[in-house]
Amino acid sequence: MGTQAAIELRNITKTFGSVIANKDVSLTVNRGEILSVLGENGSGKTTLMNMISGIYFPDHGQIFIDGKEVVIRSPRDAFDYKIGMIHQHFKLVDVFSAAENIVLGLEEEGKFNVKQSAEKIRKISEQYGFDLDPKKKIYEMSVSEKQTVEIIKVLYRGADILILDEPTAVLTPQETQKLFAILRRMRDDGKAIIIITHKMQEVLSLSNRVAVLRKGEYIGTVETKDTSEAQLTEMMVGQKIDLNIERTEPKDPQARLEVKDISCVNREGIKLLDNVSFTARSGEILGIAGIAGSGQRELLESIAGLQHLNQGEILYHNPKTGKTDNLRDKTPIQIRDLGVRLSFVPEDRLGMGLVGNMDIVDNMMLRSYRRGKSAFLERKKPKDLARKIIEELNVVTPGENTPVRRLSGGNVQKVLVGREIASSPTVLMAAYPVRGLDINSSYMIYNLLNRQKESGVAVIFVGEDLDVLLELCDSIMVISSGRISGIVDARTATKEEIGLLMTKNSGGEGNE
Amino acid sequence: MSKQHKEIHEPLFHIAKREALPFWLSWLIRIGAVAAALVACAAVTVLLTGENPIQVYATMIDGAIGTERRIWSLLQNTAMLLCISLAVTPAFKMKFWNIGAEGQVLMGGMATAACMILFGDKLSSPLLMIVMIVTSVLAGAVWSFIPAFFKANWNTNETLFTLMMNYIAMQIVSFFTYMWSVPKGSGQIGVINANTQAGWIPALGGKAYLLNIIIVAVLTAVMYIYLKYSKHGYEISVVGESENTARYIGINVKKVIMRTVLLSGALCGIAGLLLVSGTDHTITRNTVAGRGFTAIMVSWLAKFNPVYMILTSFLIVFLQKGATEISTIFGLNDSFSEIITGIIIFFIIGSEFFVNYTIKFREKEANK
Numbered sequence: 001m002g003t004q005a006a007i008e009l010r011n012i013t014k015t016f017g018s019v020i021a022n023k024d025v026s027l028t029v030n031r032g033e034i035l036s037v038l039g040e041n042g043s044g045k046t047t048l049m050n051m052i053s054g055i056y057f058p059d060h061g062q063i064f065i066d067g068k069e070v071v072i073r074s075p076r077d078a079f080d081y082k083i084g085m086i087h088q089h090f091k092l093v094d095v096f097s098a099a100e101n102i103v104l105g106l107e108e109e110g111k112f113n114v115k116q117s118a119e120k121i122r123k124i125s126e127q128y129g130f131d132l133d134p135k136k137k138i139y140e141m142s143v144s145e146k147q148t149v150e151i152i153k154v155l156y157r158g159a160d161i162l163i164l165d166e167p168t169a170v171l172t173p174q175e176t177q178k179l180f181a182i183l184r185r186m187r188d189d190g191k192a193i194i195i196i197t198h199k200m201q202e203v204l205s206l207s208n209r210v211a212v213l214r215k216g217e218y219i220g221t222v223e224t225k226d227t228s229e230a231q232l233t234e235m236m237v238g239q240k241i242d243l244n245i246e247r248t249e250p251k252d253p254q255a256r257l258e259v260k261d262i263s264c265v266n267r268e269g270i271k272l273l274d275n276v277s278f279t280a281r282s283g284e285i286l287g288i289a290g291i292a293g294s295g296q297r298e299l300l301e302s303i304a305g306l307q308h309l310n311q312g313e314i315l316y317h318n319p320k321t322g323k324t325d326n327l328r329d330k331t332p333i334q335i336r337d338l339g340v341r342l343s344f345v346p347e348d349r350l351g352m353g354l355v356g357n358m359d360i361v362d363n364m365m366l367r368s369y370r371r372g373k374s375a376f377l378e379r380k381k382p383k384d385l386a387r388k389i390i391e392e393l394n395v396v397t398p399g400e401n402t403p404v405r406r407l408s409g410g411n412v413q414k415v416l417v418g419r420e421i422a423s424s425p426t427v428l429m430a431a432y433p434v435r436g437l438d439i440n441s442s443y444m445i446y447n448l449l450n451r452q453k454e455s456g457v458a459v460i461f462v463g464e465d466l467d468v469l470l471e472l473c474d475s476i477m478v479i480s481s482g483r484i485s486g487i488v489d490a491r492t493a494t495k496e497e498i499g500l501l502m503t504k505n506s507g508g509e510g511n512e
Numbered sequence: 513m514s515k516q517h518k519e520i521h522e523p524l525f526h527i528a529k530r531e532a533l534p535f536w537l538s539w540l541i542r543i544g545a546v547a548a549a550l551v552a553c554a555a556v557t558v559l560l561t562g563e564n565p566i567q568v569y570a571t572m573i574d575g576a577i578g579t580e581r582r583i584w585s586l587l588q589n590t591a592m593l594l595c596i597s598l599a600v601t602p603a604f605k606m607k608f609w610n611i612g613a614e615g616q617v618l619m620g621g622m623a624t625a626a627c628m629i630l631f632g633d634k635l636s637s638p639l640l641m642i643v644m645i646v647t648s649v650l651a652g653a654v655w656s657f658i659p660a661f662f663k664a665n666w667n668t669n670e671t672l673f674t675l676m677m678n679y680i681a682m683q684i685v686s687f688f689t690y691m692w693s694v695p696k697g698s699g700q701i702g703v704i705n706a707n708t709q710a711g712w713i714p715a716l717g718g719k720a721y722l723l724n725i726i727i728v729a730v731l732t733a734v735m736y737i738y739l740k741y742s743k744h745g746y747e748i749s750v751v752g753e754s755e756n757t758a759r760y761i762g763i764n765v766k767k768v769i770m771r772t773v774l775l776s777g778a779l780c781g782i783a784g785l786l787l788v789s790g791t792d793h794t795i796t797r798n799t800v801a802g803r804g805f806t807a808i809m810v811s812w813l814a815k816f817n818p819v820y821m822i823l824t825s826f827l828i829v830f831l832q833k834g835a836t837e838i839s840t841i842f843g844l845n846d847s848f849s850e851i852i853t854g855i856i857i858f859f860i861i862g863s864e865f866f867v868n869y870t871i872k873f874r875e876k877e878a879n880k
Contacts, residue, residue: 304760306760333762336762344760346760350754352754352756353757355749355750355757357753358749358750362749366757366761369746370743374743375744376741376743377742377746
């Protein structure tokens, strides 16, 4: 029994409507092992893990734990089998303390004993090297601390099969190293760990074996020590691809957008942006790096006219007229009326950039429907534009009258980026434009941004993958807790350097 | 390994989301739901009354379209319900949960009645009609403006607000019906201008309701075009789907909310005019008779499409008429007709579940 796999999946299939999320997936995880599940977005990694943790139920196939077939119908069943999942989006109560969140939902005998729980949490922390104050409230925590709470929560419940869904997506390189050290300690302690990711370096440095999924199908499992990045990519994508971004030298860069000392506060009076100043130049890509929620969104929205500022100015140097306008506290319409050609690909594609229930044609009109004096809509031009984008960017869709919410993430993004580029901007802002996209679509987007840069557009690119930022951008500005902690040359900077800048201002939290 | 076969409780079935169904199949499901509803109603009727269900349905159809008078009444009632449904639609499409149509229609009706009573013998017919239209539109619009103003400026809950406005409207009508009651103190206004017919919507070709129906038909077409092809209609959709997107492309969300809710209220005012001046020729606090709420269902079932609303409002009025007839013929009270209507509507709404979801049974493993 000692060599029995901790968990074994046999021929698991799950469909949503006609979409096959998983097809005949079989894999095993042993105790004392870290298995990476690698696959592009939409390849069915999360669906598969959700079936192990009781959120979905497989259409057919079997799950074995320690050699016994089990049926997991709910997250509670999964707990009973000592399976714990750490989701990509944390499920914590903000106003509760760490300890309260950890014991929440447990059916322990007797009253909630703060001291006893805190003691148990302290022991777990010590054992694996976590750093956590049980009394600290969730809303005071950094993202990495919140993640720690989630991990301890499942350990507290005695989980010995842990599933982590993209755990490093929100972490700095330093925090990632720390997490990996903890995971290795857990592995050595005999736990079975599954980590979902699409970052190649992490897979290679952390896991013992790698299972690859592609479009819901199980491609195979390889020993990490016998494989290479190229081989894994090929398994993931199904073909050999060239993963290089061509970076050209900026041609005649000129200041296009000058942001001077802008600050803004939220309703609670907390500063979201604090004296931010920078210049975006034509023909350059300015990257913005930072931990999620450090003010990137507010910064772009300030420029786009969606965020009220308390101080500072945003100066736009119009290349046509040579005039300089202050965009501060102007509405998007007023900005457009000034002749500013500003395009913005927001982070929230279907909640802000596009309307999910409308078809592609109607989404094309969002920016332009006001044109003309008629009280009625003109759908001819938007229709032509829709067809053009579908053709040029290879959007996979039944037609231009399909609601965009039916499209896959990559195609949704192509529609949005296509529309924003179509208005021939002089400034193009894109927030996390490749989030959730497969490798091919991602590189297509990078190419589009590069082409804009080459045609003299000032591109502002908010990204999360530091490797990509370093390869794509001309300079990288790092934002931390609403402040600019540094602007570096992307051609010479290192990942570690940027990682340090990412946590520089965070009030003593992340860098203890 | 001896416990290999212990406690494997497989769930018998689970529910999964469907992909988009072909148009005909989704309608087949809906028609099937109506058929199932009729079977269920038959069962209930037989259990409660012991009558032959075929006869019951015959009675139902007879109640709805048995005589020419009934057909006209059916069409007139459909037109009224459709008119109010059209009125609530722009606001609902914008996700402004206006459940105050009842009160807005009532205020429109009240304004109409007041004009008829106060100016019936003072103004010429065309002038009186113009004054009636203006005041009823204003009354409905004002009644919707108040909650919209508070919503746009202080984000108050429009559902509660509009609901409360209904009760105020009812009390206002009670107050005036008492003040103007004929004979004094009866609390009833009676037929207004019965002799002169001043302010009545005229009969066309001897058909009292024809003009009403034509007006609503025109409104339906106009609303369809407004929602689908006008810039305003487009803005309503965008604000309804996502206020963030609306802000992102520079729509003045406050302005669109106010404008749309005012339109909604103004149309409710028109509905009030048609009810008082075109049908009842009197007003009581129950003139609207719950149509303000039924209209919401009509609008939802039709997915806010004015053309589908013709179907849904017709269906609901047909059922109501038929069910009332069953109650009368078989000597049951009003509640029975409501039970029947309730069952049928339950099935219709329930059918949407099967349009969107499917039930899957787990396939057995071959290798056991």
